[in-house]
Amino acid sequence: GAGVSQTPSNKVTEKGKYVELRCDPISGHTALYWYRQSLGQGPEFLIYFQGTGAADDSGLPNDRFFAVRPEGSVSTLKIQRTERGDSAVYLCASSLMIGMTGHNEQFFGPGTRLTVL
Amino acid sequence: DAKTTQPTSMDCAEGRAANLPCNHSTISGNEYVYWYRQIHSQGPQYIIHGLKNNETNEMASLIITEDRKSSTLILPHATLRDTAVYYCIVSPIYGTASKLTFGTGTRLQVTL
Numbered sequence: 001g002a003g004v005s006q007t008p009s010n011k012v013t014e015k016g017k018y019v020e021l022r023c024d025p026i027s028g029h030t031a032l033y034w035y036r037q038s039l040g041q042g043p044e045f046l047i048y049f050q051g052t053g054a055a056d057d058s059g060l061p062n063d064r065f066f067a068v069r070p071e072g073s074v075s076t077l078k079i080q081r082t083e084r085g086d087s088a089v090y091l092c093a094s095s096l097m098i099g100m101t102g103h104n105e106q107f108f109g110p111g112t113r114l115t116v117l
Numbered sequence: 118d119a120k121t122t123q124p125t126s127m128d129c130a131e132g133r134a135a136n137l138p139c140n141h142s143t144i145s146g147n148e149y150v151y152w153y154r155q156i157h158s159q160g161p162q163y164i165i166h167g168l169k170n171n172e173t174n175e176m177a178s179l180i181i182t183e184d185r186k187s188s189t190l191i192l193p194h195a196t197l198r199d200t201a202v203y204y205c206i207v208s209p210i211y212g213t214a215s216k217l218t219f220g221t222g223t224r225l226q227v228t229l
Binding site: 004033035040041042043044045048056059091093103104105106107108109110111 | 208
């Protein structure tokens with residue numbers, strides 16, 4: 001079966017430009033997460049969706065970052081006025097939430113490598 | 118979420134058991150211990166999780182100390198394909214789906 005897919009796999013942009021990164025979660029997964037990974041570091045949480053709504057956006061670094069999931073499936077991470085410090089691998093994950101307790105395995109996509117020149 | 122401490126790197130000979138330690142001394146009774154790994158240029162992959170009992174699956178075994186302040190991930194017969202960064206993560210049991218708080222992990226190098 002299809003896993004989590006992310007497009008594009010690589011994105012090179014210039015400082016100040018706007019970019020959109022797309023995530024297609026596993027079909028039926030209600031929870032979707034965005035993480036960012038800088039070189040040599042572990043992934044850092046950005047935002048989490050349950051269905052269409054952002055349940056936790058505490059990891060977004062500033063108001064240049066925004067994410068949507070309008071139909072509860074595909075999500076887009078949007079970055080305005082990109083800066084060189086935004087260069088990183090952006091990872092998406094999805095999970096199947098069952099109830100309010102218990103194991104929550106997250107399935108990760110391959111990531112989008114963003115380079116801001 | 119409780120913080121975890123792992124060695125920066127470890128080596129293991131192919132075919133031997135790889136034992137990766139993790140300290141999580143501030144873990145609460147409402148938190149699982151999770152292990153994920155990340156092979157170069159891929160997204161992280163779930164390995165195993167546990168609450169207080171030892172766990173085993175087709176990939177690995179997880180040994181959690183009785184006081185739950187530390188754990189060990191065991192890859193019984195390491196292969197070259199197990200070369201990766203291994204992350205030990207503590208995550209709440211209750212509530213809505215929880216974010217994973219990754220540290221810098223342990224870089225495991227499996228050699229011939």
